[in-house]
Amino acid sequence: MSARYEVRRSDKLGRYLIAAKDLKAGEKILSDEPFVLGPNSDTSLVCHNCYLPLISKFIVCKNCAVAPLCPGDGCPQPLAYNWHTNTECEFFRTLKLTKGLNPMIMVQNVGSLLIFRAMLKKKTDPQAWEEFMELETHMEKRKNTSIWQYYQNTVQFIESLDFFEGVDVNLVQKVCAAVDVNSFDVRGPQIPAIGCSEILRGVYLKASLLAHDCIGNTHMAINDNNLLVCHASINIKKGDVIYFNYSDPLKGTTLRQQHLLVGKYFKCTCLRCTDSTELGTYISSIICPECKIGLVSMGENGDWKCNNCKKDYAQSYIGKKIQSCSDKFDVINKKDEKELEEYIRNVSLLLAPNHYLLLEAKQRLAGVLRDLINREPHPTKKVMRRKIQLCNELLPIIEKLVPGISRTKAITMYELHATMVQLAKKKFDGREITGSGYMDELLNAEVFLKRALEMLFIEPGNSPEGELCAKALEEYRALKATINSVLDGIHAEGKTYVNAADREEHSQAQAVA
Numbered sequence: 001m002s003a004r005y006e007v008r009r010s011d012k013l014g015r016y017l018i019a020a021k022d023l024k025a026g027e028k029i030l031s032d033e034p035f036v037l038g039p040n041s042d043t044s045l046v047c048h049n050c051y052l053p054l055i056s057k058f059i060v061c062k063n064c065a066v067a068p069l070c071p072g073d074g075c076p077q078p079l080a081y082n083w084h085t086n087t088e089c090e091f092f093r094t095l096k097l098t099k100g101l102n103p104m105i106m107v108q109n110v111g112s113l114l115i116f117r118a119m120l121k122k123k124t125d126p127q128a129w130e131e132f133m134e135l136e137t138h139m140e141k142r143k144n145t146s147i148w149q150y151y152q153n154t155v156q157f158i159e160s161l162d163f164f165e166g167v168d169v170n171l172v173q174k175v176c177a178a179v180d181v182n183s184f185d186v187r188g189p190q191i192p193a194i195g196c197s198e199i200l201r202g203v204y205l206k207a208s209l210l211a212h213d214c215i216g217n218t219h220m221a222i223n224d225n226n227l228l229v230c231h232a233s234i235n236i237k238k239g240d241v242i243y244f245n246y247s248d249p250l251k252g253t254t255l256r257q258q259h260l261l262v263g264k265y266f267k268c269t270c271l272r273c274t275d276s277t278e279l280g281t282y283i284s285s286i287i288c289p290e291c292k293i294g295l296v297s298m299g300e301n302g303d304w305k306c307n308n309c310k311k312d313y314a315q316s317y318i319g320k321k322i323q324s325c326s327d328k329f330d331v332i333n334k335k336d337e338k339e340l341e342e343y344i345r346n347v348s349l350l351l352a353p354n355h356y357l358l359l360e361a362k363q364r365l366a367g368v369l370r371d372l373i374n375r376e377p378h379p380t381k382k383v384m385r386r387k388i389q390l391c392n393e394l395l396p397i398i399e400k401l402v403p404g405i406s407r408t409k410a411i412t413m414y415e416l417h418a419t420m421v422q423l424a425k426k427k428f429d430g431r432e433i434t435g436s437g438y439m440d441e442l443l444n445a446e447v448f449l450k451r452a453l454e455m456l457f458i459e460p461g462n463s464p465e466g467e468l469c470a471k472a473l474e475e476y477r478a479l480k481a482t483i484n485s486v487l488d489g490i491h492a493e494g495k496t497y498v499n500a501a502d503r504e505e506h507s508q509a510q511a512v513a
């Protein structure tokens, strides 16, 4: 396989990747095993072998008598990886004898486990360690700031172990910085009986070289074995920079920039960040309090201006208005349909129609309605119509901000198709639409399901999205069968089905004649 990317370096980006050849949307660019993976620094106790939370009790590894592990039958099998490796186990045994390392010290310092394991690589995998040490750390910007202070406990813990020469404050802080600047969120193992997972952090040496842009051109997936696979999300031309969006594309510029500045230490100057309308979505804008017609957006100097009456507003004034909408969102019950509807109604009077707070509320509401439709034996058409409306409102914005292959887009399209099919069936069963009308609606739904499937196909099989892909494929087969049987029904009545577009064309031609 010829190389798909090359490493380059610039003053602005440091090292970054470019396409070594034209890459098609959906084409694999790289795959990467984690250099290190572990819990966040603010974690509660987790099993040192599988990273499942240890809620009330644990056992201690029989060999080293140090590592806290899953009680009872042990870690759920099969395990993707044993994080408490033989090497670490022997190492802990030695530290127990020489430095008095014991399980309680590990319990107290579980937030430093990831850093400890990264440092252990210096002994166990010196070549990967060298590469890890080359990663961007922004050490100078971190020195003596609150983050430096925050990691002092980790420094003390690692220093107390004194497990190899040359361990000092700067080295431990550098490892903490390399993890902070370069790690990816990774879904931990599923917690039995609850079904959800903790979020872990993983450093991937190849993938961490990807530069950021708020309109990325890649799609990243990490499977249950923690393998990261990066695909092109749109066509990328040879020589183009390969970008990954480090931030949340459905947040406004101020929030994205804050996240990048605080966590990654740079100010993003991408096309979206320098466009006050954010590619025409007005995702951060509010309705002008003066003329009530225009939208007020933030210009480059940080001041806000209405695009209709041109009135200027101070950042503090607009900031307060958005903050009050955000505070209201924080306190509502996001599982309650009525509360979400009321929130959407109220803030729609203040915020631009695609404001990120409204988008989030609409995404939540679509999820609540999905659960309601799936739970109720006879969901109403009103609920189905509302869910379809929400998906239709969300999709064009997602399309603009995350062009090409996107997980959120795929899931929204899948959800849209599912409810379109359910609603069409209900209307057909209730004789509200004819066989042809039913066919029209099923074919419309099929378009969304096909597009969702095209995107879901690259998701790893052993991930929730991969499972959704398998489910969507089943539903695609079922939809095809329904379409064929509806078509048979039309033919049995001695009629032929003409699709909606052709019917329209035909009636226009007749009108002209």
Ligand SMILES: C[S@@+](CC[C@H](N)C(=O)[O-])C[C@H]1O[C@@H](n2cnc3c(N)ncnc32)[C@H](O)[C@@H]1O
Binding pocket: 012, 013, 014, 015, 016, 134, 135, 136, 181, 182, 208, 209, 210, 211, 212, 213, 264, 265, 266, 267, 268, 269
């Ligand atoms: C995950 S690392 C990427 C690899 C890094 N360039 C290196 O040489 O190790 C993230 C860092 O890359 C730089 N970077 C990435 N994208 C950038 C961008 N769009 N503008 C400025 N700096 C960027 C920043 O220094 C950021 O903290």
